[in-house]
Amino acid sequence: MMPIGHYLFLSLALFLIGAVGVVTRRNVIIVLMSIELILNAVNINLVAFSRYFGDVAGQVFALFIIADAAAEATVGLGIIIAFFRNRETLLADEMDLLKW
Amino acid sequence: MSSPGYFLSHLWLIPLFPLASATIMFFFGRRMSKESVNLFCVGSVFLSFLHALGAVLKLLYLPASERVYQQIIFRWVTPGAMPTSTGIVNFVADWGYLLDPLSCVMIIVVTFVGFLIHVYSIGYMAHEGGYYRFFGYLNLFLFAMLTLVLANNLLLLFVGWEVAGLCSYLLIGFYFLKKSAADAGKKAFIVNSIGDAGFLLGLLLVAVTFGTVRFTSQGLTDPAAVPAILQSLAALVGQPQFTYGAPVFTAIALLLFVGAAGKSSQIPLYVWLPDAMEGPTPVSALIHAATMVTAGVYLIARMSAIYQLAPVAMDVVAIIGAATAIFAATMAVVQTDINKVLAYSTISQLGCMFLALGVGAFAAGIFHLMTHAFFKALLFLGAGSVIQSLSGEQDTRKMGGLRYAIPATSVPFVIATLAITGVPGFSGFFSKYEILGHAFNRHQMLDRYLALCAVGIITAGLTAFYMFRLLFETFYGLSRVSIQLEGHIHESPKSMTVPLMILAFFSIVSGWFALPILWGEESPFERFLETSLRGVETDTGAITFGRHTLLAEYALMAAFVAVVGLGFWLARKLYLDHPKLHTQLAASWPRLHNLLFHKYYVDEIYDALFVNRIKDLSTALGFFDSKVIDGLGVDGAGWLARFFSRIFMWWDKWVVDALVNLFGRFPKFLSMPVRMFQSGVFSTYAVFILIGLAVLLGYYGHHVQTFVRTLH
Numbered sequence: 001m002m003p004i005g006h007y008l009f010l011s012l013a014l015f016l017i018g019a020v021g022v023v024t025r026r027n028v029i030i031v032l033m034s035i036e037l038i039l040n041a042v043n044i045n046l047v048a049f050s051r052y053f054g055d056v057a058g059q060v061f062a063l064f065i066i067a068d069a070a071a072e073a074t075v076g077l078g079i080i081i082a083f084f085r086n087r088e089t090l091l092a093d094e095m096d097l098l099k100w
Numbered sequence: 101m102s103s104p105g106y107f108l109s110h111l112w113l114i115p116l117f118p119l120a121s122a123t124i125m126f127f128f129g130r131r132m133s134k135e136s137v138n139l140f141c142v143g144s145v146f147l148s149f150l151h152a153l154g155a156v157l158k159l160l161y162l163p164a165s166e167r168v169y170q171q172i173i174f175r176w177v178t179p180g181a182m183p184t185s186t187g188i189v190n191f192v193a194d195w196g197y198l199l200d201p202l203s204c205v206m207i208i209v210v211t212f213v214g215f216l217i218h219v220y221s222i223g224y225m226a227h228e229g230g231y232y233r234f235f236g237y238l239n240l241f242l243f244a245m246l247t248l249v250l251a252n253n254l255l256l257l258f259v260g261w262e263v264a265g266l267c268s269y270l271l272i273g274f275y276f277l278k279k280s281a282a283d284a285g286k287k288a289f290i291v292n293s294i295g296d297a298g299f300l301l302g303l304l305l306v307a308v309t310f311g312t313v314r315f316t317s318q319g320l321t322d323p324a325a326v327p328a329i330l331q332s333l334a335a336l337v338g339q340p341q342f343t344y345g346a347p348v349f350t351a352i353a354l355l356l357f358v359g360a361a362g363k364s365s366q367i368p369l370y371v372w373l374p375d376a377m378e379g380p381t382p383v384s385a386l387i388h389a390a391t392m393v394t395a396g397v398y399l400i401a402r403m404s405a406i407y408q409l410a411p412v413a414m415d416v417v418a419i420i421g422a423a424t425a426i427f428a429a430t431m432a433v434v435q436t437d438i439n440k441v442l443a444y445s446t447i448s449q450l451g452c453m454f455l456a457l458g459v460g461a462f463a464a465g466i467f468h469l470m471t472h473a474f475f476k477a478l479l480f481l482g483a484g485s486v487i488q489s490l491s492g493e494q495d496t497r498k499m500g501g502l503r504y505a506i507p508a509t510s511v512p513f514v515i516a517t518l519a520i521t522g523v524p525g526f527s528g529f530f531s532k533y534e535i536l537g538h539a540f541n542r543h544q545m546l547d548r549y550l551a552l553c554a555v556g557i558i559t560a561g562l563t564a565f566y567m568f569r570l571l572f573e574t575f576y577g578l579s580r581v582s583i584q585l586e587g588h589i590h591e592s593p594k595s596m597t598v599p600l601m602i603l604a605f606f607s608i609v610s611g612w613f614a615l616p617i618l619w620g621e622e623s624p625f626e627r628f629l630e631t632s633l634r635g636v637e638t639d640t641g642a643i644t645f646g647r648h649t650l651l652a653e654y655a656l657m658a659a660f661v662a663v664v665g666l667g668f669w670l671a672r673k674l675y676l677d678h679p680k681l682h683t684q685l686a687a688s689w690p691r692l693h694n695l696l697f698h699k700y701y702v703d704e705i706y707d708a709l710f711v712n713r714i715k716d717l718s719t720a721l722g723f724f725d726s727k728v729i730d731g732l733g734v735d736g737a738g739w740l741a742r743f744f745s746r747i748f749m750w751w752d753k754w755v756v757d758a759l760v761n762l763f764g765r766f767p768k769f770l771s772m773p774v775r776m777f778q779s780g781v782f783s784t785y786a787v788f789i790l791i792g793l794a795v796l797l798g799y800y801g802h803h804v805q806t807f808v809r810t811l812h
Contacts (some may be wrong), residue, residue, distance in 0.1 A: 023790060
């Protein structure tokens with residue numbers, strides 16, 4: 001069995017790629033994709049620890065998160081399309097309506 | 101008096117019928133067909149005529165001394181204390197009607213001639229716009245005129261007087277899109293207003309002198325309830341201030357005469373009547389010949405009791421009347437517009453009526469009023485028929501020989517001409533002779549009445565001359581009608597010619613009431629009117645007429661007829677036998693002809709003396725208004741307001757608002773660092789989250805380290 005450290009490093013790498021993507025990319029769709037990466041990093045972590053501790057609850061959580069990610073992608077893309085129709089842009093730094 | 105019967109007790113219906121119809125026209129006339137307009141308007145006048153006829157016949161059956169019927173409809177002016185010459189009295193005025201011989205004559209003339217003219221108008225106005233408007237105005241006018249002649253007090257008479265004036269204005273300006281018509285209406289109204297001011301002052305003087313405006317208390321069930329002019333006068337006469345010729349009587353009489361002169365177009369207020377011919381011809385016939393313009397004559401006859409006590413005013417009336425009669429007649433001689441000739445003729449005849457009133461022959465004046473109403477209405481309607489048959493041509497120089505083309509118009513016109521000129525047997529002969537005879541008989545006492553009589557005879561000669569001239573130019577001789585019109589000459593419809601024939605009949609016979617004067621007896625017409633015109637008994641100065649021998653009367657009659665004959669002969673020579681002669685005559689006296697043709701330049705003189713002066717005054721006032729009131733007053737106040745508001749605005753902006761802004765900016769300034777975090781861009785928030793995560797990791801990092809170590 002592979003030591004758990006490898007999984008954790010993979011998860012950490014995946015998380016960092018996603019986090020950097022969320023912070024630096026301007027296109028909202030790519031930001032959304034980066035969030036998927038972060039979620040998957042979490043999934044790997046959960047599954048790895050589930051296996052390590054022999055507790056199945058972590059894998060159940062991972063399944064929940066996959067469903068949640070699908071829902072989140074749907075809603076997120078819907079918001080993006082509605083937003084694009086109004087503002088004709090996909091650039092994150094032009095989305096400053098939350099300020100008001 | 102026994103029970104008054106239907107017609108007398110329904111006296112109030114007589115003015116009500118035309119008023120009701122006029123009201124219907126006002127509200128619904130626009131949507132009505134011509135047939136229903138005819139039904140209402142002509143029908144209402146016919147009903148009025150029937151009721152008037154019934155009431156008059158009923159009155160005639162009563163003994164002469166009881167021929168007064170008075171009806172109070174309602175109390176109009178409620179009692180109020182008023183100081184008068186005899187102390188404080190309660191002043192009241194009723195809306196009430198008085199039927200006595202004088203108003204009998206008037207209502208018959210008004211309703212009968214009015215009805216015929218309504219019928220005539222059906223034909224005359226058939227192709228005109230505003231059909232219902234025309235008939236509505238005519239009906240309103242008849243209501244006003246009937247109120248005027250039936251009124252039992254001076255105040256109600258004044259109401260009728262003014263409404264009639266209003267209708268006159270509306271009907272003169274009937275074609276109001278034409279400037280000359282609108283101007284003529286205005287002129288009539290303004291000139292009449294000058295007279296009305298005099299009337300109103302006279303009315304007020306009557307009210308404060310007698311404490312009442314009711315004419316008489318005869319014919320009332322309770323005569324003492326409200327005093328009346330006639331009875332107060334009888335009680336007052338003889339007291340120091342109310343002797344024969346007292347100033348107050350003269351003042352009342354002269355003021356009322358100013359009103360009468362305006363309405364009946366006497367010098368100097370006659371200028372509106374010729375211009376009034378701008379209205380449709382039936383209007384000229386009804387209002388400006390037969391009825392409204394005679395209201396002045398009626399007023400003076402109605403107030404005759406006061407006039408009989410004011411000899412100076414009587415002389416003024418007589419002299420003005422005589423002057424107007426001859427002055428207007430000379431102007432009529434050279435006019436070439438058929439309606440204008442008739443207008444000046446009307447002024448001249450009204451002058452004759454005032455001459456009669458002025459010499460004290462009130463009944464003769466009213467008699468002439470009646471006969472004149474018939475033949476002058478006929479002349480105007482005939483002229484209207486001629487004008488319509490010539491498609492609008494009014495210039496007598498472009499007529500001639502029409503008697504063959506339109507016989508049904510020309511025969512009545514000839515009869516009317518014979519009547520107005522005073523050819524023996526026709527009505528005008530009797531009424532004019534009555535006037536001349538009374539002036540002649542007064543002369544026994546004073547020579548000036550002989551001069552008035554002479555003026556009357558000369559006027560009669562002039563009248564004969566211009567009327568026969570008009571007749572010959574229009575209906576006789578060779579045709580001078582333009583070739584385009586020649587083929588279109590057409591006789592008027594039956595609705596126009598039948599009234600002409602009926603009026604022609606009355607133009608002959610209406611004079612026969614006075615037939616007994618031919619053998620030196622009193623005229624029955626005069627005896628009939630005596631109830632109304634008797635006045636009050638006085639010791640001195642009551643008007644009496646002497647009696648010449650029958651031979652002298654016949655001599656006067658012969659002189660009158662001879663002068664009329666002379667006028668006829670001259671007109672025949674100048675206009676029929678030698679048609680070129682009158683133009684040569686005019687050419688040889690160009691100045692005289694011009695003077696007459698331009699109506700003595702009176703309009704120009706009035707313009708220069710009054711109209712333009714008033715315009716100057718209005719210009720000056722307008723200048724004052726725009727410069728001083730508008731400039732200094734209104735604009736100055738506006739400038740001040742703006743000046744102060746500018747100061748206040750500065751204060752508001754830089755002090756009040758600035759304070760408010762200061763309080764607003766303070767929290768804004770304090771909140772600045774907090775606000776910096778909320779950029780609204782979610783990427784920034786993500787950065788904050790990561791920073792937070794890093795801080796957490798840094799803080800709890802050793803726990804993670806120990807945890808990771810346990811994994812191996």
